[in-house]
Amino acid sequence: MTGKLTPSQLTAEAFAPYGEVLEIAGAPDKIINQGKCGRYHDLARLDFGSGQAGISLFDAEARHLPYAVELVERHPEGSQAFIPLDGVPMIVVVADDRDGEPVNLKAFISQPGQSINLHRGTWHGVLAPLGKPGRYAVVDRIGEGTNLEEYWFSAPWTVEAAGTD
Template structure:
């Protein structure tokens, strides 16, 4: 079994896989009579035919070390995961290597961070590390096969 050490989620490290969504630095502009900072257009949402949909996911908490047996990807659209609590969650992604996932990487979010996975990015399942595991998810709704799964012959163990 191969070990993967989870690293902090940063914009630079996560850039090949998607967008880190967080309030960082000054807002792009102030709205609502100057009482609200707008951090504008932070995710590259990308959908094939179909439409964007907002769903709520309620996932069981997991713990570290975590056994990574499978990754999946969505070839027809991006997928944003926005936690509805200020709890950390585990994000696992892998580069595409000739149609198969390469060596996975694991990231631990900080409170207040969300992610948007680019279309076709190999990723692990939703992995909250504490309850509640409630997320708003923005992704593609429509016809067509938008899910590919890959099961590893030898699982990975993800540690903190």
């Protein structure tokens, strides 16, 4: 079944079933670099079934609301972190899994300064910078074998701005 999604603000609590929100909040875990730098330590659970962690750079085209979600994907062999380099917010779509199919889709809008790490095997939409193009550092599994499953919807879901009918 497809339908409309109204995005929520991305918060650590709301996103917890799908991954971690990486952001500077509260007091740092450590003060380093001659007292000039706060370290917010070990914010994401990197999880790889095989292979190794790699860092790639993505350069993505802008998306706008309303936004059509035609497919979601997941990576069974590894977690995947998206770290905006330009401060461009993202439309983040995630879903629960029921017998190998995505269900209960949710949409979030990240805020400047927020990054995400998707848990291994989490259904998610494609990278979607909101309003303007964005560049991202992506930390994910690099290795042999298939690490991508796609699910195409029979009709797209639509992420709409709040207050849209």
